[in-house]
Amino acid sequence: MTTPVFIAVVAVGVGVGFLSGMFGKGGSAVATPLLAAAGIPAVVAVASPLPATIPTTIAASAVYWRRGWLERRVLAATLALGVPATVVGALVTQWVSGAVLVLVTDALIAGIGLRLLWSGPGEEAPAEEPASTRWSAVIGAGVGFSAGLLANSGGALLAPLYLTVLGLPIKRTFATSLTAATVLAIPATAIHIWLGHIDWAIVATLAATSVPFSILGSRVAVATRAARLERLYAITLTVLGSVMLARGLL
Numbered sequence: 001m002t003t004p005v006f007i008a009v010v011a012v013g014v015g016v017g018f019l020s021g022m023f024g025k026g027g028s029a030v031a032t033p034l035l036a037a038a039g040i041p042a043v044v045a046v047a048s049p050l051p052a053t054i055p056t057t058i059a060a061s062a063v064y065w066r067r068g069w070l071e072r073r074v075l076a077a078t079l080a081l082g083v084p085a086t087v088v089g090a091l092v093t094q095w096v097s098g099a100v101l102v103l104v105t106d107a108l109i110a111g112i113g114l115r116l117l118w119s120g121p122g123e124e125a126p127a128e129e130p131a132s133t134r135w136s137a138v139i140g141a142g143v144g145f146s147a148g149l150l151a152n153s154g155g156a157l158l159a160p161l162y163l164t165v166l167g168l169p170i171k172r173t174f175a176t177s178l179t180a181a182t183v184l185a186i187p188a189t190a191i192h193i194w195l196g197h198i199d200w201a202i203v204a205t206l207a208a209t210s211v212p213f214s215i216l217g218s219r220v221a222v223a224t225r226a227a228r229l230e231r232l233y234a235i236t237l238t239v240l241g242s243v244m245l246a247r248g249l250l
Contacts, residue, residue, distance in 0.1 A: 001201055008038035009205045013052070017210030020053075021060035021217025022224075023233045024174025025155030025181060027210065028053045032152065033106050033244035040202065046093075046151040047197035051189045052206035053153040056214045057182040063218035064175030071168060071176045077133035078180045082140030082147075082154070086184050089148025090191035096149070103245065104150060110241030112160045116234035135165055140180070148188045151197070155181035156237075163230070170226045170233075174218075 001009065012034045020027035031049035036042055064070065139161045147154035158177035162168045168176065192198055221229055 005038060005040070006205065009035065009202055010209050012038070013206040013209030014213050017056055017213030018217040019236065020056055020155070020210065021063070021214035022221045023236065024159045024177045027056060027155070028152035029109060029150065029156040030240060031206065037244065037247060043197050044199045044202065047192040048199045048202040049206055050151050050153065050185055050192060051198060051203045052210060053185045054182055054189070055207050056210045057153065057155070057178045057185070059211045060214040060218040061175065061178040061182065063215060063222060064171065064178065067222065069172045069175035070179060071172055073133055074136045074162070074166065074168070074176050075180055077136035078140035078158070079183050080140065081137045082144030082180065082184055083187055085141045085144030086148040087187045087191060089145040090151070090188045092149055093151065094195065103249070106241055106245035108241070109156060109237050110245055112156060113234050113236070113238030113241055115164070116160055116230065117238060139165060144184055147184050148191065151188060151192055153181035153185040170230050171222065174221060
């Protein structure tokens with residue numbers, strides 16, 4: 001890596017790590033357009049953030065686990081279909097251009113943010129009845145395929161779907177989506193290693209910078225009121241996704 005590219009990757013790692021911990025997502029979907037904007041080749045920008053997601057999400061998840069917010073039944077149902085769907089999606093990337101994947105990722109981020117802004121923030125409440133495992137499995141299949149195709153961990157989709165479809169409280173949502181994203185990143189990473197899409201220098205730089213900031217972000221989220229956290233989440237995704245999508249289309 002050249003010095004300017006190294007500096008850009010470090011900055012992406014810091015920013016994405018913090019956002020990942022604070023908003024319950026792996027961060028690879030956000031890292032992809034930022035790396036592409038820094039001049040990283042499209043396919044490498046799509047795939048290289050994925051292995052760095054694994055230590056980042058583990059570190060952030062631990063902060064939520066200690067408070068008992070992980071929804072285990074939702075997690076199990078999500079992964080039952082999500083893992084095989086991720087493998088299928090990752091294999092399909094052989095026939096889709098990297099540039100298209102970057103644009104789809106940008107649009108996905110912006111769309112999720114707008115959906116959450118439209119629905120408005122909710123309030124944190126203790127979980128009463130277990131969320132539907134059937135819908136959790138449906139979410140897992142759809143997000144898993146998307147995660148494999150777009151070479152991300154799925155957290156960008158899991159968190160808002162857990163919020164809007166299952167009605168999980170936001171901090172339980174983040175705890176569960178981070179854990180699911182960790183697992184979904186593993187088969188997708190293996191496929192992209194096999195396809196030769198990963199630059200390990202970028203992976204190492206992203207992991208080294210994102211892990212400590214993901215812990216910081218998750219601690220900030222734990223201390224933030226639920227309604228404010230949802231609003232911040234929606235605004236961040238909308239602005240970031242829209243800016244990067246506009247850049248990619250120009």
